[in-house]
Amino acid sequence: xxxxxxxxxxxxxxxxxxxxxxxxxxxxxxxxxxxxxxxxxxxxxxxxxxxxxxxxxxxxxxxxxxxxxxxxxxxxxxxxxxxxxxxxxxxxxxxxxxxxxxxxxxxxxxxxxxxxxxxxxxxxxxxxxxxxxxxxxxxxxxxxxxxxxxxxxxxxxxxxxxxxxxxxxxxxxxxxxxxxxxxxxxxxxxxxxxxxxxxxxxxxxxxxxxxxxxxxxxxxxxxxxxxxxxx
Amino acid sequence: xxxxxxxxxxxxxxxxxxxxxxxxxxxxxxxxxxxxxxxxxxxxxxxxxxxxxxxxxxxxxxxxxxxxxxxxxxxxxxxxxxxxxxxxxxxxxxxxxxxxxxxxxxxxxxxxxxxxxxxxxxxxxxxxxxxxxxxxxxxxxxxxxxxxxxxxxxxxxxxxxxxxxxxxxxxxxxxxxxxxxxxxxxxxxxxxxxxxxxxxxxxxxxxxxxxxxxxxxxxxxxxxxxxxxxxxxxxxxxxxxxxxxxxxxxxxxxxxxxxxxxxxxxxxxxxxxxxxxxxxxxxxxxxxxxxxxxxxxxxxxxxxxxxxxxxxxxxxxxxxxxxxxxxxxxxxxxxxxxxxxxxxxxxxxxxxxxxxxxxxxxxxxxxxxxxxxxxxxxxxxxxxxxxxxxxxxxxxxxxxxxxxxxxxxxxxxxxxxxxxxxxxxxxxxxxxxxxxxxxxxxxxxxxxxxxxxxxxxxxxxxxxxxxxxxxxxxxxxxxxxxxxxxxxxxxxxxxxxxxxxxxxxxxxxxxxxxxxxxxxxxxxxxxxxxxxxxxxxxxxxxxxxxxxxxxxxxxxxxxxxxxxxxxxxxxxxxxxxxxxxxxxxxxxxxxxxxxxxxxxxxxxxxxxxxxxxxxxxxxxxxxxxxxxxxxxxxxxxx
Numbered sequence: 001x002x003x004x005x006x007x008x009x010x011x012x013x014x015x016x017x018x019x020x021x022x023x024x025x026x027x028x029x030x031x032x033x034x035x036x037x038x039x040x041x042x043x044x045x046x047x048x049x050x051x052x053x054x055x056x057x058x059x060x061x062x063x064x065x066x067x068x069x070x071x072x073x074x075x076x077x078x079x080x081x082x083x084x085x086x087x088x089x090x091x092x093x094x095x096x097x098x099x100x101x102x103x104x105x106x107x108x109x110x111x112x113x114x115x116x117x118x119x120x121x122x123x124x125x126x127x128x129x130x131x132x133x134x135x136x137x138x139x140x141x142x143x144x145x146x147x148x149x150x151x152x153x154x155x156x157x158x159x160x161x162x163x164x165x166x167x168x169x170x171x172x173x174x175x176x177x178x179x180x181x182x183x184x185x186x187x188x189x190x191x192x193x194x195x196x197x198x199x200x201x202x203x204x205x206x207x208x209x210x211x212x213x214x215x216x217x218x219x220x221x222x223x224x225x226x227x228x229x230x231x
Numbered sequence: 232x233x234x235x236x237x238x239x240x241x242x243x244x245x246x247x248x249x250x251x252x253x254x255x256x257x258x259x260x261x262x263x264x265x266x267x268x269x270x271x272x273x274x275x276x277x278x279x280x281x282x283x284x285x286x287x288x289x290x291x292x293x294x295x296x297x298x299x300x301x302x303x304x305x306x307x308x309x310x311x312x313x314x315x316x317x318x319x320x321x322x323x324x325x326x327x328x329x330x331x332x333x334x335x336x337x338x339x340x341x342x343x344x345x346x347x348x349x350x351x352x353x354x355x356x357x358x359x360x361x362x363x364x365x366x367x368x369x370x371x372x373x374x375x376x377x378x379x380x381x382x383x384x385x386x387x388x389x390x391x392x393x394x395x396x397x398x399x400x401x402x403x404x405x406x407x408x409x410x411x412x413x414x415x416x417x418x419x420x421x422x423x424x425x426x427x428x429x430x431x432x433x434x435x436x437x438x439x440x441x442x443x444x445x446x447x448x449x450x451x452x453x454x455x456x457x458x459x460x461x462x463x464x465x466x467x468x469x470x471x472x473x474x475x476x477x478x479x480x481x482x483x484x485x486x487x488x489x490x491x492x493x494x495x496x497x498x499x500x501x502x503x504x505x506x507x508x509x510x511x512x513x514x515x516x517x518x519x520x521x522x523x524x525x526x527x528x529x530x531x532x533x534x535x536x537x538x539x540x541x542x543x544x545x546x547x548x549x550x551x552x553x554x555x556x557x558x559x560x561x562x563x564x565x566x567x568x569x570x571x572x573x574x575x576x577x578x579x580x581x582x583x584x585x586x587x588x589x590x591x592x593x594x595x596x597x598x599x600x601x602x603x604x605x606x607x608x609x610x611x612x613x614x615x616x617x618x619x620x621x622x623x624x625x626x627x628x629x630x631x632x633x634x635x636x637x638x639x640x641x642x643x644x645x646x647x648x649x650x651x652x653x654x655x656x657x658x659x660x661x662x663x664x665x666x667x668x669x670x671x672x673x674x675x676x677x678x679x680x681x682x683x684x685x686x687x688x689x690x691x692x693x694x695x696x697x698x699x700x701x702x703x704x705x706x707x708x709x710x711x712x713x714x715x716x717x718x719x720x721x722x723x724x725x726x727x728x729x730x731x732x733x734x735x736x737x738x739x740x741x742x743x744x745x746x747x748x749x750x751x752x753x754x755x756x757x758x759x760x761x762x763x764x765x766x767x768x769x770x771x772x773x774x775x776x777x778x779x780x781x782x783x784x785x786x787x788x789x790x791x792x793x794x795x796x797x798x799x800x801x802x803x804x805x806x807x808x809x810x811x812x813x814x815x816x817x818x819x820x821x822x823x824x825x826x827x828x829x830x831x832x833x834x835x836x837x838x839x840x841x842x843x844x845x846x847x848x849x850x851x852x853x854x855x856x857x858x859x860x861x862x863x864x865x866x867x868x869x
Contacts, residue, residue, distance in 0.1 A: 068810060084749075084808075085747065085808035085809060088807075088808040088809070089808065089809045092781060092782060092807070092809070171857065
């Protein structure tokens with residue numbers, strides 16, 4: 001369906017065999033990507049380095065008693081407060097509802113994720129260097145899998161923290177209420193409004209995935225016949 | 232002759248009546264006549280005041296912190312007084328701050344708050360204040376609003392002219408109010424002239440840490456030294472001290488110290504003093520005084536210092552000069568340019584202003600008018616820049632607005648008088664209620680005053696507020712000085728005697744305010760970092776309880792094995808790492824006070840159980856919904 005619409009798009013003529021500059025690149029080596037796409041893919045792969053410097057995800061907790069803000073940041077290799085001491089505050093608050101302490105050192109994913117991210121970057125660069133559409137597609141597929149796995153894992157952790165409460169020692173018990181933070185979006189938890197959104201690095205990951213997908217789509221359009229074959 | 236004195240008396244009465252009428256009229260006018268004043272002092276809910284004002288608590292020994300222009304009280308900082316609200320002076324960590332060579336003294340008379348300065352301007356780092364009675368100076372850290380250091384002044388009989396600062400907080404100065412035999416000894420009181428002396432002390436302030444030490448003292452003639460300001464700009468390197476009782480009377484000073492037509496301002500060349508010290512001209516005297524400070528572990532330390540370097544003013548020419556100043560001067564203030572030295576002659580009918588340029592020239596030209604105990608007296612006419620004529624009755628203190636005007640408080644006529652520097656003409660006056668002592672303009676003693684307001688610090692309030700028995704509230708009044716006419720905006724009650732105050736823009740302090748103490752930087756020897764470390768340790772008849780607090784429980788909360796006669800130390804660490812979550816701790820029958828423990832802090836209190844039983848303890852500072860459940864028991868066996 002996308003192809004049909006792309007065909008009708010004047011922009012698709014840039015990929016037309018009648019255009020000599022691209023015809024050369026596109027027709028001499030079928031299945032290979034244009035230089036621009038490869039650069040874009042390389043940049044997308046390199047952009048993942050942002051995940052080392054910015055948080056992937058942020059959960060902000062809004063309540064009248066915290067005018068200075070309260071929240072936590074999930075990084076590729078750590079979980080920390082949005083402000084100094086926030087994690088300690090959140091753990092202190094959570095003890096009222098019998099929630100387990102969030103202890104970043106005990107979360108194995110934080111040790112694995114940097115390796116996954118490094119692998120993802122290397123694979124992206126390989127796809128850019130090799131310049132084959134199939135490699136790119138494989139990379140995108142792995143990328144998507146990683147993202148989905150990450151979100152599922154995040155959801156499961158949230159579910160575990162929010163549901164497996166120490167009911168014996170919980171000070172506040174509200175029948176039927178769980179305290180699972182939203183995967184994305186906002187949710188009221190007692191006196192707090194929990195807001196869960198991608199962090200700066202999260203947005204970069206989304207942008208990188210979109211760029212890679214865009215590059216792939218562009219290549220598909222550019223090699224219309226090849227693309228049909230692949231499809 | 233009799234007839235003549237009667238006429239004078241009558242004239243005097245008429246005069247007083249006139250003053251009464253003037254102030255009375257002014258007061259009547261003010262009713263309903265405030266115009267936009269409420270809007271000018273209204274700080275909307277959720278908004279901040281523009282200035283922090285630090286007011287001395289006078290004989291309460293404290294400092295109170297107000298917002299301007301609202302006049303709202305924010306905090307009381309205990310300095311020389313025990314404060315059960317905060318456990319200050321009761322906890323083992325803070326008790327050493329109240330040590331003196333006379334022992335533990337949990338009170339003093341705090342007069343002059345002084346904000347630290349860099350290049351003659353407020354920097355918002357520290358606040359210094361004097362203890363007038365048992366001579367002391369304290370330093371408050373403005374990032375925590377806690378007293379962190381006190382130092383006793385040796386060879387001093389009362390620390391009134393203090394703690395005035397040099398332009399880069401190089402020194403805190405302190406002068407003896409009461410001259411006494413120095414060194415102290417048993418002599419007849421009427422041997423005042425032979426045996427009594429004064430000292431002026433220069434306390435060095437470490438520019439990085441604020442830590443104080445008495446660098447040197449200058450031995451000066453035995454008279455009363457009152458107030459001081461340091462020179463700045465051209466007069467940088469000098470300090471000026473008003474003095475009285477040049478008669479050297481030792482009895483009925485009210486009469487006998489009011490005989491001479493002129494007393495002095497003592498000008499001290501502290502840069503020269505530094506050189507003389509470097510040349511070894513100072514003598515080491517054996518003394519004993521306390522230096523108390525909070526160490527890196529947040530624990531008070533008290534050490535006794537046994538020597539001080541003394542320079543004798545009479546033996547070191549050029550170190551001190553006397554500027555004659557009409558009758559019993561009180562205030563001694565230096566204008567923002569550093570050129571004019573203004574004295575408040577509390578019994579004089581004018582305000583004399585000395586010129587620093589003329590002062591230097593007079594020394595150069597040897598224009599002396601004798602000497603006093605070896606100190607040269609300069610000729611009055613040679614150093615005088617001008618006189619503010621008919622300013623009112625009882626001029627005391629002067630502050631400056633940075634726009635070329637001086638504002639002088641008039642004790643007897645209860646008013647503030649605005650006059651112009653250079654022409655010395657009075658341009659405006661406003662009544663105050665009543666008996667104003669000091670007055671304060673934010674930054675009014677600095678190189679660049681912030682102006683905007685003058686605060687009148689009054690001694691008497693009489694009919695201004697609802698009466699509270701014989702003891703009435705004391706008060707400050709906020710007056711707008713942005714226009715040509717001064718305008719009363721607000722009066723508000725204060726704690727103790729608001730003797731003097733200083734203010735600075737809130738932005739200088741607000742951003743630096745500590746929210747909590749990082750637990751991993753808590754080096755208190757009795758700190759615990761986690762609940763798991765809570766424990767009870769017996770050492771003979773002494774028991775140490777290492778306790779933690781966190782919303783909303785103590786650990787441990789059941790303590791057994793304590794015996795009558797034990798000395799029980801509760802070392803309580805607040806494990807919270809959150810803003811505005813202190814916890815309290817109190818135990819029944821303790822003869823000390825509660826503890827108030829800031830997040831991340833450790834505080835220790837001593838409890839000595841006298842009889843067997845099970846004694847409850849609980850949190851005193853409402854900390855959360857389960858605050859009432861924050862309690863425990865300690866079992867005492869015989």
